Structure formats: C-alpha cells, structure tokens
Amino acid sequence: MTRSSLTTPPPGAQPPPAHPDAPSAGSTLGSHYSKCFGCGAGHPTGLHLKARTPDGATVEAEFTVGEAHQGAPRLAHGGVLATAMDEVIGMSVYLLHKPYVTGRLETDYLLPVPVGTTLHLRAWCTGIDGRKAYLEAEGRIGAPDGPVAVRAAALFIEVNMEHFAKHGDLAAIAAEHQDYEVNP
Numbered sequence: 001m002t003r004s005s006l007t008t009p010p011p012g013a014q015p016p017p018a019h020p021d022a023p024s025a026g027s028t029l030g031s032h033y034s035k036c037f038g039c040g041a042g043h044p045t046g047l048h049l050k051a052r053t054p055d056g057a058t059v060e061a062e063f064t065v066g067e068a069h070q071g072a073p074r075l076a077h078g079g080v081l082a083t084a085m086d087e088v089i090g091m092s093v094y095l096l097h098k099p100y101v102t103g104r105l106e107t108d109y110l111l112p113v114p115v116g117t118t119l120h121l122r123a124w125c126t127g128i129d130g131r132k133a134y135l136e137a138e139g140r141i142g143a144p145d146g147p148v149a150v151r152a153a154a155l156f157i158e159v160n161m162e163h164f165a166k167h168g169d170l171a172a173i174a175a176e177h178q179d180y181e182v183n184p
C-alpha cells in the first residue's frame with residue numbers, strides 16, 4: 001500500500017485492545033442504516049455488504065461486481081470499489097465501539113475487476129491517536145487468499161452523535177439503533 005503520511009499511524013500509535021462491548025469473534029455485523037448505499041438492505045441499488053468479524057479485530061465481507069457497477073464496459077468503476085473499501089472500513093470501526101466518519105480515504109487499484117467478480121474484502125485498524133483511527137483494507141479476487149485487486153488506507157475521525165443530529169437525521173438513526181455509543 002502506498003499510503004500517505006496522513007494515513008500512517010504516528011510513532012507509538014497502536015491498534016486498541018478489544019473493547020469489551022464490541023462484537024466478539026465470529027459475530028455478524030448488522031447494517032448501520034437500512035438506506036446506506038454500502039450496507040443497507042433497503043437500498044434499491046446499493047452494494048448490500050454484509051460483514052462479519054472472524055476474530056474481533058478484523059472485518060470481512062464479500063462484494064460481487066454487477067452490471068450496475070461498471071465504469072469501462074464489463075469492468076468495475078473505481079469509485080464503486082472505493083465505496084466498498086470505505087464501507088468495509090466503516091464496518092471495522094464497529095470494533096472500536098465509538099462513532100467515526102471517514103476523514104480521508106486513499107485507494108490503490110492493482111488489478112481490473114470484471115463484472116461477475118466476487119471481491120473478498122477485509123479491513124483492520126493499524127493505530128489510534130486521540131480522535132484519529134488509522135485503518136486499512138484490501139479486496140482480493142475470487143477467494144480470501146486471491147490476488148489483491150484493491151487496497152485502501154483511511155483516516156477516520158471520532159465524532160459524537162451531535163454530528164449526525166446537526167448535519168443529518170439523528171431520528172432516522174435512532175429509529176434503527178438503540179446503542180448510541182457504537183458506530184452502527
């Protein structure tokens with residue numbers, strides 16, 4: 001990953017220890033919002049990602065590139081792939097048990113991804129520094145150990161629920177979620 005200094009944890013920043021109330025190893029992670037383009041089951045044209053954590057530290061999901069995701073003919077659009085990376089990283093933040101939003105997302109495209117390909121996505125945290133969470137992700141073609149097609153590095157910023165109340169629709173979030181301490 002050719003991550004920049006902005007997405008590289010500063011010296012001494014470490015991934016956090018597992019939060020006692022975060023999803024445990026083997027858990028499935030629900031959608032944070034039914035209309036989310038990345039994970040909402042109710043979104044008519046979204047990516048419909050469904051994630052799980054095999055170990056309480058990383059998050060995995062699969063994304064099959066469809067007709068609606070093309071850029072060049074029969075090939076995935078890079079922006080759609082970046083969305084998938086943003087979403088799987090966003091889901092990995094569940095494990096930190098706090099609300100975060102994407103501040104910066106960097107993406108490397110290593111291989112073209114044809115329509116019909118299933119990308120095996122994985123995301124993990126590389127360090128925490130105050131409100132800043134440093135995270136990475138990869139998308140592998142066809143299998144969890146397949147060739148890496150996409151890599152991402154991100155800086156997520158911790159926010160409070162007022163962020164969503166001020167700028168968005170907290171009532172819509174509250175209608176679907178009970179635990180406001182968790183990035184749903």
Ligand SMILES: CCCCCCCCCCCC(=O)SCCNC(=O)CCNC(=O)[C@H](O)C(C)(C)COP(=O)(O)OP(=O)(O)OC[C@H]1O[C@@H](n2cnc3c(N)ncnc32)[C@H](O)[C@@H]1OP(=O)(O)O
Nearest residue numbers: 006032086087090099101102103104157159164173183184
């Ligand atoms: C439960 C609900 C559902 C939650 C649903 C969440 C689901 C996740 C879905 C996928 C994720 C998304 O797409 S989220 C949607 C896309 N993202 C957004 O809409 C975020 C828009 N941006 C913002 O609202 C703001 O810029 C924030 C919150 C990111 C930061 O604003 P702030 O709170 O005023 O904080 P600020 O002081 O500026 O920044 C804090 C520290 O981070 C650094 N920093 C901030 N941005 C950057 C950046 N782009 N690149 C480098 N560094 C940065 C600052 O230098 C500072 O470092 P230092 O001085 O402390 O060293």
